[in-house]
Amino acid sequence: MSNNAAWVSLISGIVAFLIPFIGPFLAVIAIIAGFIGRKKKQARTAANIGLVLGIVWWILAVITFVLASVFGLFKKIGL
Numbered sequence: 001m002s003n004n005a006a007w008v009s010l011i012s013g014i015v016a017f018l019i020p021f022i023g024p025f026l027a028v029i030a031i032i033a034g035f036i037g038r039k040k041k042q043a044r045t046a047a048n049i050g051l052v053l054g055i056v057w058w059i060l061a062v063i064t065f066v067l068a069s070v071f072g073l074f075k076k077i078g079l
Contacts, residue, residue: 003037003040003042003043004037005033005034005036005037005047006033006034006037006038006040006043006044006046006047006050007037007043007046008029008030008033008037008050009029009030009031009032009033009034009036009037009046009047009049009050009051009054010030010046010047010049010050010053011050012026012027012029012030012033012050012054013026013027013030013034013049013050013051013052013053013054013057014050014053016030016053016054016057017053017057023057023061024058024061026054026057027053027054027055027057027058027061028054029054030050030051030053030054030057031051031054031055031058033047033050034047034048034050034051034052034054035047035051037050037051038051
């Protein structure tokens with residue numbers, strides 16, 4: 001089971017960057033499956049990569065949202 005979870009994590013982490021509309025869901029799946037897949041040493045690398053991709057996706061999403069909010073706010077107040 002953990003071997004499959006590692007591959008699910010890796011694939012969903014990659015596809016999260018390719019398809020933006022379902023990216024949030026796939027990033028969460030990549031994170032959860034990554035934690036499950038890390039239990040087996042056999043596919044730990046795939047699980048770690050998927051886990052990192054899911055976390056990086058969310059970090060970039062939050063940074064993008066914050067920057068869009070800040071610059072939108074500054075534009076409204078005339079700065």
